[in-house]
Amino acid sequence: MQTLALVRENMPLLLIGLRATLLLALVTLLVSTIIGIVLGTLATLRPPLVRILAAFYVEVFRDIPLIVTIFTIFFGAPLLGMPLEPFPATAIGLSLWGGANGAEIVRGGIRSVSKGQREAATALGLRLWQTYLLVLWPQALRAVLPAYTGLLALIIQSTSLGALVGVTEFLKAGGLIIERSTVMLGINPAFGIYSVVLLTYFAICSILTALSRRLERRLAVGHDRRAPAMPDASAV
Template sequence: MSYGFSLIAENAPLLLIGLRATLLLAAVTLVASTVIGVLLGTLATVKARWVRMLVALYVEVLRDIPLIVTIFTIFFGAPFLGVPLEPFPAVALGLSLWGGANGAEIVRGGIQSVPKGQREAATALGLRAWKIYLLILWPQALRAVLPAYTGLLALIVQSTSLGALVGVTEFLKAGGLIIERSTVMQGINPAFEIYAFVLLVYFGVCSVLTALSRRLERRLGRASAGIVRTPDAASL
């Protein structure tokens, strides 16, 4: 085990390169998935039926196809369309499309959890649709969406390891390179130590995301409770 620690220390620069690629891939994917999820999740609740049907079709197709198949299709299929993609953008696109589909379903459920009477009242007051979403529906849906969306973000971070299959030198790939190098050059197989370290790092990153989401959820809960209590205090 001590040899495993020394091996990790010796290859720290390669592991840092892989971790940086993983975090960058996760950041790009999280931003893109959030934009897609909020946009499509909102469109899934509009009155136009044909818009809802298109969004539902996109969501079902992307959720029913295995993620690795989506990534392979983009990476190997893009050259046939005259748009060859490097491994990193291909994986980022595949993860973003998949994450956006799942995010859209979460956002749709959060918006629909808001009582219909509030939308009807806002419409009766003459508010435009975008103001209803911005001022009434989205703020209230946030608390319902946050726990499930945090789970999706953690899953996206974990799924960045699929980039190793198409040549992205992310954290898992870096660990694999260390194992191959040690096996060939030194005649040892430190797979257990290296992959245990990779597991701990992924666990740490996802745990931080979960802790931050729970803290934000508690803050939103206290804010909502304060808003609810204010009218009662005023009426008294």
């Protein structure tokens, strides 16, 4: 009962934190998707230098701990004469990390498409960009979607790292309520408040997973109803 009362009293603060979490996740998802599509596609092209550069970016930002990336951007930007507020610094760090993971997902999705599809597109005279846009990307989507939904869930969870550099996101809002209650009321509602935070994250990620599975089923049904876009050259 005490926890519910605190939640009701501090609902405006919790909503501010939740809005910041969702906005941070949305910005990160959009930027990560752009980076992921571009680098994931470059990683499947023939020129070895392009593939090496894309692989280098992916390995760097996947191997460095995310919190280190965020700290480096937040504390390093002022040294370059470009001080950043906590929100954009966190968004940049999350986007660089998310883009690296997204690129690996996209690369794997494109590689999962039969080699014969690319050969058939070439035989039909399609340009490179047409091959990717009309043949490879649509077929890779079904392989990419589940992993990308998992990445989105990780991005939402990772927004909590923004609290370490001063972003008033959902976890930070919960922490402020606990601090305020401890100082002003002499109680420590940490377990109850963090349980609310936990359940909220769980609900958001569960909804995303359910929507992803529904979209997967619809894509599978649509794929089964369509005739193949082009023959597989490897079967000829």
